Amino acid sequence: MRNGLVQLGAWAAATGAAVALSWFGVHAVLTGAAFEQPTALPLPSPAAKDVAAAESATRSPSASRVESTPEAALGTATQRAAAPATSTPPPAPAPTTAAAPAASRKPAETSVRSFLVPGGKVALDLRPSSAELVSATPDPGWQMQVWHGDQWMRIDFSKGGDANSVFVTWNGHEPDVQTVVR
Structure with missing residues (x-):
């Protein structure tokens, strides 16, 4: 009987020590990283909008359409990533019409x-x-x-x-x- 109580006491002490050590380790990590105060993103000033409008006016219309369509950029990156590593150059991608529908859409006034x-x-x-x-x-x-x-x-x-x-x-x-x- 006494042997069983000694084993139970040793098990309880080891389990308690393991739980305490784990809790202190996790607590130390989560205190500094997971619960930081969120910060708002800075909003552009009206002067920054004027500069952006001036820059976009100096670009060619075709360049701004290509840059502003995430579908076109995503398609190009996907094609590059999916290309197999071979000794022959990959065939030229077929022209896509993804930029045309995006250019015809007007962004919502916000x-x-x-x-x-x-x-x-x-x-x-x-x-x-x-x-x-x-x-x-x-x-x-x-x-x-x-x-x-x-x-x-x-x-x-x-x-x-x-x-x-x-x-x-x-x-x-x-x-x-x-x-x-x-």
Whole structure:
């Protein structure tokens, strides 16, 4: 009987030590890597848009169409990756019409705008008849909560008794953004 209790005690001690060692190892890795505060991407300034528009105006139309079609770039990369390693050169790829449909499509009119309220930043993609949340980043110590419906959205930043909000509505009209600081 005593021999069984000694074995049970040794097993419990070894198991406890293994669990504790594993927990401390995983905890040390996850503390620094997995739970970092997310950061918002920087939004381009209006001056950067003017520079980009000037650069695109100096390019030839065919060059800008080829660069702006991810389908064409993906197709070229796939063809290169799929080519077998042989001593003869691979045949020239057949001309594709993937660039033509992409060039005829007009991009949807969008405008990403950033709103700064005490407690955080909100980036919204405001379209002519709708709005979409791009990012909402609370300041350190603040909490963020989002509510949305079919034609409205509310983003709150709160800390203690303070709460600041961004309201967006687009019920039959262009999106209207209002900030409320309390």
